[in-house]
Amino acid sequence: MKIGRKRKGKAEIPTSSMSDIAFLLIIFFMATTKFDVKEGIKIVLPQAAQESSEKVETITLTEKEMTRMQILPDGTIVINKESPREIGNPELDALIKQKLDINDQMIFKVITDREAKYSETIRVVDRLKAANAEKISLSTN
Amino acid sequence: MAKIKKERNNDVNIPTSSMSDIAFLLLLFFMVSTVFVQEKKFWVERERWPIADSIERIPRNHTTTIYVMRDETILIDDIPTRIESSEDVFVYNTLVSKKTEDPEVVVCFRTDRETKYGVMSDVMRQLQDANALVVAFESQKRQ
Numbered sequence: 001m002k003i004g005r006k007r008k009g010k011a012e013i014p015t016s017s018m019s020d021i022a023f024l025l026i027i028f029f030m031a032t033t034k035f036d037v038k039e040g041i042k043i044v045l046p047q048a049a050q051e052s053s054e055k056v057e058t059i060t061l062t063e064k065e066m067t068r069m070q071i072l073p074d075g076t077i078v079i080n081k082e083s084p085r086e087i088g089n090p091e092l093d094a095l096i097k098q099k100l101d102i103n104d105q106m107i108f109k110v111i112t113d114r115e116a117k118y119s120e121t122i123r124v125v126d127r128l129k130a131a132n133a134e135k136i137s138l139s140t141n
Numbered sequence: 142m143a144k145i146k147k148e149r150n151n152d153v154n155i156p157t158s159s160m161s162d163i164a165f166l167l168l169l170f171f172m173v174s175t176v177f178v179q180e181k182k183f184w185v186e187r188e189r190w191p192i193a194d195s196i197e198r199i200p201r202n203h204t205t206t207i208y209v210m211r212d213e214t215i216l217i218d219d220i221p222t223r224i225e226s227s228e229d230v231f232v233y234n235t236l237v238s239k240k241t242e243d244p245e246v247v248v249c250f251r252t253d254r255e256t257k258y259g260v261m262s263d264v265m266r267q268l269q270d271a272n273a274l275v276v277a278f279e280s281q282k283r284q
Contacts, residue, residue, distance in 0.1 A: 022164030114259030
């Protein structure tokens with residue numbers, strides 16, 4: 001007759017590598033997480049004119065105080081009263097710098113035609129922001 | 142009589158048994174605190190945004206996104222609308238409620254670069270009426 005021997009070995013799940021697995025998971029999540037921060041050109045719109053407001057001041061601005069930049073449907077730009085022409089980024093930068101040298105508080109009024117491309121307005125606003133122009137007004141005709 | 146030195150066999154061990162608990166706690170924290178983007182669809186692909194240099198980073202927690210597609214369809218919270226007359230005030234109504242929920246709301250435009258400016262002007266007029274004045278035009282960074 002066979003006599004059964006009692007086994008003394010305990011059945012254990014090895015947990016020594018558990019922390020390695022957990023840290024690997026953390027590193028994986030940390031490395032693959034992409035924070036969705038939005039990136040764009042920030043602008044603060046003026047408040048809407050209230051019909052009930054009694055005092056509406058009309059101010060006349062000269063060319064030393066305000067530069068009018070009108071964007072036409074074909075992408076050409078009219079600066080103040082000049083004739084419309086295509087203006088590339090380097091020329092636009094130089095022009096904005098020249099205007100800011102005259103007056104660093106210059107107001108830039110960007111008037112975009114309803115039929116003009118949105119990207120053209122963004123291009124002009126981008127160049128204005130890049131030149132640190134602080135007073136930018138957006139409107140349409 | 143000379144002293145006989147006893148060899149010490151005590152090993153210095155840092156207890157690592159709770160390491161996995163700490164790691165899993167960290168993992169759980171990241172999993173619980175992660176907030177997933179709520180928009181269901183990316184209506185205007187990033188490649189279609191305008192390109193710009195002077196881009197600012199805008200934290201997501203106070204933003205709401207308005208998509209403006211090339212065919213002048215406007216999408217807020219995945220609901221499409223159009224502005225064809227002064228009676229189309231969906232943008233205004235939505236922004237009024239968003240402004241009430243979060244007074245610091247920043248309206249982010251994801252607009253196709255080929256879109257005509259007229260529709261953007263109409264949307265911005267409704268934003269002004271709703272007093273949601275801080276806007277951002279999302280753009281691709283020039284490479």
